[in-house]
Amino acid sequence: MKGRIQLEESKILVTGGLGFIGSNFILNLFDKFPGCSITNVDAEFTGSNKQNLAQIKSKKGYRYVKGNISDTTKIKKLVQTCDVVFNFAAESHVDRSIDEPKPFFDSNIMGTYSILEAIRKFDKKLIHISTDEVFGSLKSGSATEKDVFNPSSPYAASKASAELLVNSYFVTYGIDSIITRCTNNYGPRQFPEKLIPKVILLASQNNKIPIYGTGKNIRDWIYVLDHCDAILKACQYGKNGNSYNIAGHNEIDNITIIKSILKIMGKPTDMIKYVKDRPGHDFRYSLKTTKIEKEIGWKPKYTFEEGLRTTVRWYINNRLWWQNIAKKNMGRTK
Numbered sequence: 001m002k003g004r005i006q007l008e009e010s011k012i013l014v015t016g017g018l019g020f021i022g023s024n025f026i027l028n029l030f031d032k033f034p035g036c037s038i039t040n041v042d043a044e045f046t047g048s049n050k051q052n053l054a055q056i057k058s059k060k061g062y063r064y065v066k067g068n069i070s071d072t073t074k075i076k077k078l079v080q081t082c083d084v085v086f087n088f089a090a091e092s093h094v095d096r097s098i099d100e101p102k103p104f105f106d107s108n109i110m111g112t113y114s115i116l117e118a119i120r121k122f123d124k125k126l127i128h129i130s131t132d133e134v135f136g137s138l139k140s141g142s143a144t145e146k147d148v149f150n151p152s153s154p155y156a157a158s159k160a161s162a163e164l165l166v167n168s169y170f171v172t173y174g175i176d177s178i179i180t181r182c183t184n185n186y187g188p189r190q191f192p193e194k195l196i197p198k199v200i201l202l203a204s205q206n207n208k209i210p211i212y213g214t215g216k217n218i219r220d221w222i223y224v225l226d227h228c229d230a231i232l233k234a235c236q237y238g239k240n241g242n243s244y245n246i247a248g249h250n251e252i253d254n255i256t257i258i259k260s261i262l263k264i265m266g267k268p269t270d271m272i273k274y275v276k277d278r279p280g281h282d283f284r285y286s287l288k289t290t291k292i293e294k295e296i297g298w299k300p301k302y303t304f305e306e307g308l309r310t311t312v313r314w315y316i317n318n319r320l321w322w323q324n325i326a327k328k329n330m331g332r333t334k
């Protein structure tokens with residue numbers, strides 16, 4: 001299958017759909033295209049949470065399969081019966097990749113290879129989800145789709161490697177593929193190891209909030225539903241073999257993010273505790289998004305302020321969702 005895809009009538013395979021972005025993507029997909037059918041394959045690694053999709057567990061058109069994307073036999077069977085694959089599955093936390101890189105290479109590189117083999121065998125469409133971290137730290141300016149990769153962490157290197165594999169399969173075998181590359185996401189259902197949920201959860205329990213180094217590291221933040229929308233548009237209107245940068249255009253340093261959350265929650269700033277910086281901590285990421293805006297007509301809709309308020313409210317209203325995970329994964333940093 002080459003070119004345009006009618007999502008409302010499609011059989012869609014989502015990998016990593018129990019995670020943060022994948023689960024928001026599936027819920028958003030059913031909202032927009034109620035007639036589609038979705039199979040979600042997830043290995044139930046760190047970041048996954050079955051509660052994320054409990055509301056559609058028995059929905060007609062939804063099927064969940066526990067499985068690892070590196071399992072080539074299982075992936076071939078799943079890809080054979082779908083029209084398009086959205087590959088979200090990945091080990092996704094930079095700190096964990098510094099502690100133990102191998103699982104990142106297994107899932108993010110070998111897992112992508114396994115999907116690519118199935119895509120080329122059965123001639124299906126692949127939308128591969130990547131990250132701004134492939135370009136490494138930028139002092140100034142913003143990376144375009146044509147910039148060279150310069151990843152710093154094992155996580156970023158594994159994502160850059162996966163992109164190179166996707167491109168090589170497009171050039172060599174002519175597969176139908178698009179890469180989307182996004183900045184930092186935030187929103188409901190994000191695992192509490194990541195900055196924004198971690199700060200909300202620590203603050204709601206009146207615990208100290210650790211911040212790396214000076215807190216001046218800058219990320220661009222995008223509300224998760226804006227990212228999901230951009231991925232859908234890239235699938236529908238993007239050009240085969242192309243990559244598209246996606247950003248929220250909210251470049252903010254970590255200390256400002258933490259102070260904004262504390263302000264929304266009515267908590268004092270003396271809860272913040274500065275800790276030793278992590279090795280290889282990139283100073284700033286930034287993406288230029290002229291291509292997706294001009295070619296596809298996508299722009300983010302959420303302001304950072306409304307997205308952050310919605311996110312804080314979601315975590316406060318969904319204590320049951322995070323209570324058990326938080327105990328196991330965040331420790332107490334009082």
Ligand SMILES: NC(=O)c1ccc[n+]([C@@H]2O[C@H](COP(=O)([O-])OP(=O)(O)OC[C@H]3O[C@@H](n4cnc5c(N)ncnc54)[C@H](O)[C@@H]3O)[C@@H](O)[C@H]2O)c1
Pocket residue numbers: 015016017018019020021022041042043044045046047048049067068069070087088089090091092093106107111129130131132159181182183184185186190191
């Ligand atoms: N979170 C961000 O800010 C961000 C930004 C840009 C790009 N991305 C990319 O988006 C994707 C999703 O990120 P996320 O934040 O939702 O991550 P997440 O950690 O919340 O979810 C990842 C999911 O993938 C699953 N998974 C991991 N390895 C697997 C494997 N081998 N087989 C099957 N399932 C596997 C996990 O079980 C988990 O459910 C990743 O590819 C990530 O690199 C994330």
